[in-house]
Amino acid sequence: MLKLHTAPGTIGLACEIALAEAGAAYEVHRLRFAQNEQRQAAYLAINPKSRVPALETDRGVITEAPAIMGYIARTHPAARLTPEGDAFAMAEAESLMSYLCSWVHPAAAHRHRGARWADDPAAIAELRRKAPEVFGAAMRLIDERLFRGPWALGEAYSVCDPYLYVLTSWLPRDTLDMADFPRLADHHVRMGERPATRAVLAAVEAG
Structure with a gap:
């Protein structure tokens, strides 16, 4: 199960849409920036950059939206979210x-x-x-x-x-x-x- 850490109003929304388009099995953790949750120890243990999005996978955490969306595309090739092979x-x-x-x-x-x-x-x-x-x-x-x-x-x-x-x-x-x-x-x-x-x-x- 993939877990996306995101927050409203951020580019994490693009990653969440990509997950849905891919038909991925995932859950979402929406951080509350107003409470500075992105700077608290629990989240810093996941992403020391103190930013969203971050994607937890079975091999570790991926950060930065292009990397996350590239990973989603490559691990769900049937969705054809990138022009692989060309x-x-x-x-x-x-x-x-x-x-x-x-x-x-x-x-x-x-x-x-x-x-x-x-x-x-x-x-x-x-x-x-x-x-x-x-x-x-x-x-x-x-x-x-x-x-x-x-x-x-x-x-x-x-x-x-x-x-x-x-x-x-x-x-x-x-x-x-x-x-x-x-x-x-x-x-x-x-x-x-x-x-x-x-x-x-x-x-x-x-x-």
Whole structure:
């Protein structure tokens, strides 16, 4: 049995959707950030990075969303969540996932977690001002150039899609109008219609 440690409002949602899409047997532990559970000894014993998501497996713990979703895809090949067997297509998937996790996701985080990068209140305020511009530019590039359609990589759904879905859901939170990203907005609607996504969102809502 896999155990996913996640928290509401985080990219852990993408991993949970990937687990549901794969038909995996798993359970979920939702940490309460308001109570700083991610910094308490019980969770630090699982993930000393003090972050989510983390996936407990029978061989140990995997951290970082791209690694977790890659593991899910490789251990559930029947779900066909990555283009295995095609080296170039796999590299394209890894390229998009790397861009999402190394640039797009942190760009969004700078608005809400400026204290990670600065102590000066003026600097934190500037990060908060600038972050939506950087996040929006990255998402616009995806919308206009990198998104294949109808899914992130083209005709086949992949683990890139739940990651992109969660990031798109953050656009309004970061003062950006989803209507300015029409292809991603359409993708977001179609993602929300998938049974796995609906099931996971219902579970999150139920707590």
